[in-house]
Amino acid sequence: MTAMSEPAARPVGLRERKKARTRAAIRQHALRLFREQGYYATTIEQIADAAEVSPATFFRYFPTKEDVVLQDDFDVISLAALEAQPPELGPIAAFRAAAAETLAALTADDLARFQETIELTAVIPEIRARSIDEFVRTINQIADAFARRTGRGADEFEVRTVAGALIGVIMSVTVPANTDTWAPEAMLDVADLFARIDRALEYLQRGLPL
Amino acid sequence: MTAMSEPAARPVGLRERKKARTRAAIRQHALRLFREQGYYATTIEQIADAAEVSPATFFRYFPTKEDVVLQDDFDVISLAALEAQPPELGPIAAFRAAAAETLAALTADDLARFQETIELTAVIPEIRARSIDEFVRTINQIADAFARRTGRGADEFEVRTVAGALIGVIMSVTVPANTDTWAPEAMLDVADLFARIDRALEYLQRGLPL
DNA sequence: CTCGCTATTGATAGCGTCTCTCATATCAGA
DNA sequence: TCTGATATGAGAGACGCTATCAATAGCGAG
Numbered sequence: 031m032t033a034m035s036e037p038a039a040r041p042v043g044l045r046e047r048k049k050a051r052t053r054a055a056i057r058q059h060a061l062r063l064f065r066e067q068g069y070y071a072t073t074i075e076q077i078a079d080a081a082e083v084s085p086a087t088f089f090r091y092f093p094t095k096e097d098v099v100l101q102d103d104f105d106v107i108s109l110a111a112l113e114a115q116p117p118e119l120g121p122i123a124a125f126r127a128a129a130a131e132t133l134a135a136l137t138a139d140d141l142a143r144f145q146e147t148i149e150l151t152a153v154i155p156e157i158r159a160r161s162i163d164e165f166v167r168t169i170n171q172i173a174d175a176f177a178r179r180t181g182r183g184a185d186e187f188e189v190r191t192v193a194g195a196l197i198g199v200i201m202s203v204t205v206p207a208n209t210d211t212w213a214p215e216a217m218l219d220v221a222d223l224f225a226r227i228d229r230a231l232e233y234l235q236r237g238l239p240l
Numbered sequence: 241m242t243a244m245s246e247p248a249a250r251p252v253g254l255r256e257r258k259k260a261r262t263r264a265a266i267r268q269h270a271l272r273l274f275r276e277q278g279y280y281a282t283t284i285e286q287i288a289d290a291a292e293v294s295p296a297t298f299f300r301y302f303p304t305k306e307d308v309v310l311q312d313d314f315d316v317i318s319l320a321a322l323e324a325q326p327p328e329l330g331p332i333a334a335f336r337a338a339a340a341e342t343l344a345a346l347t348a349d350d351l352a353r354f355q356e357t358i359e360l361t362a363v364i365p366e367i368r369a370r371s372i373d374e375f376v377r378t379i380n381q382i383a384d385a386f387a388r389r390t391g392r393g394a395d396e397f398e399v400r401t402v403a404g405a406l407i408g409v410i411m412s413v414t415v416p417a418n419t420d421t422w423a424p425e426a427m428l429d430v431a432d433l434f435a436r437i438d439r440a441l442e443y444l445q446r447g448l449p450l
Numbered sequence: 451c452t453c454g455c456t457a458t459t460g461a462t463a464g465c466g467t468c469t470c471t472c473a474t475a476t477c478a479g480a
Numbered sequence: 481t482c483t484g485a486t487a488t489g490a491g492a493g494a495c496g497c498t499a500t501c502a503a504t505a506g507c508g509a510g
Binding site for chain 1: 458459460461462
């Protein structure tokens with residue numbers, strides 16, 4: 031797991047910059063309101079008021095309330111770092127190395143925003159629910175990367191299965207034992223989370239002896 | 241993956257029987273309407289009218305529209321069959337055997353209903369989204385069963401990781417390569433699905449050599 | 451600079467899911 | 481049969497989200 035910063039494409043026109051500012055304002059006020067009074071207690075109207083736009087405009091920037099949290103420029107794994115690993119590394123070893131590299135590259139500010147996103151994803155059912163498609167998408171991306179590393183087809187059975195096992199292992203150590211008690215108190219910080227993931231992947235590398 | 245039939249607890253009072261009938265009527269008409277005119281095109285009001293209850297009563301039986309599909313007495317794995325496997329089998333081998341047994345025990349009617357549930361889960365985003373919590377719950381149940389088999393703690397790291405890898409592998413062969421194209425046309429029937437899952441688990445048993 | 455084009459916006463109306471309240475009707479047990 | 485508990489319907493309403501339309505503001509061309 032790792033994070034990427036804002037896309038570097040600088041908007042040029044006045045219009046583009048205003049749009050970017052409006053978008054940032056909506057997200058910023060939304061996250062603040064979520065933190066202050068909770069996700070459910072915060073309505074679109076309140077967010078729109080705080081960001082000084084109309085409710086209709088909110089939906090022009092974010093298709094749903096959940097997307098304010100989800101569209102956060104973070105990606106689960108930096109695929110670039112994965113591609114850059116030396117080819118003699120096995121798939122899982124390469125993934126572990128890539129994850130460690132990208133964690134090290136995060137700024138303190140990135141970490142804080144990442145942490146907030148993780149917590150909201152864990153706690154709010156509507157947002158957590160979206161993660162299933164994220165998992166599927168990630169499996170496919172990892173499978174692509176593994177296919178390139180091993181010179182096999184991306185839709186080959188074995189390639190996809192290894193990617194699936196990897197994501198499953200990450201799931202099992204990321205989510206708590208009881209879905210109903212996903213409370214912020216029990217949350218680990220990002221560094222601890224990465225450490226647990228790395229330990230689980232090392233175990234997977236050894237063939238999961240039980 | 242496998243399925244369980246209706247819980248055998250016979251309701252006794254007149255009230256209980258009427259409640260069970262109402263509940264069954266709502267679900268039956270809902271699934272029929274979904275099939276005939278699609279999930280989104282079907283409103284709660286239509287379902288309530290067809291089942292001859294008020295919309296308010298609908299929500300007394302099912303907290304959300306999605307739950308009409310999800311609360312279907314099917315469980316992802318028959319844990320009883322897993323417990324019954326001989327202790328000399330490894331965790332994954334035991335799971336494979338349990339899955340095969342339960343598939344064989346399904347009636348044709350069970351299979352058809354199971355198939356319909358799988359398709360709706362795959363196609364409707366709102367319903368598919370719920371499956372993430374199902375996956376987590378299943379990981380925990382499998383971890384419990386594996387813990388009992390191996391005489392270890394249910395929240396031990398290795399136990400949970402193996403359960404996670406198992407579910408991840410199942411995910412990877414169950415979901416298609418592209419999330420956007422989860423079309424009914426591409427759906428396998430239940431038997432094929434079980435065959436793919438078994439093949440992936442066999443590969444996991446061999447340590448995922450890539 | 452100015453004119454027309456286009457993109458962005460706010461206001462409004464509306465649909466559908468879901469919650470809540472209250473009055474009514476029905477069942478269970480004494 | 482009487483009494484308390486439970487199920488139901490009707491209605492109002494909050495909220496997320498969509499669609500339409502008119503007004504505004506930035507854009508490029510002349």
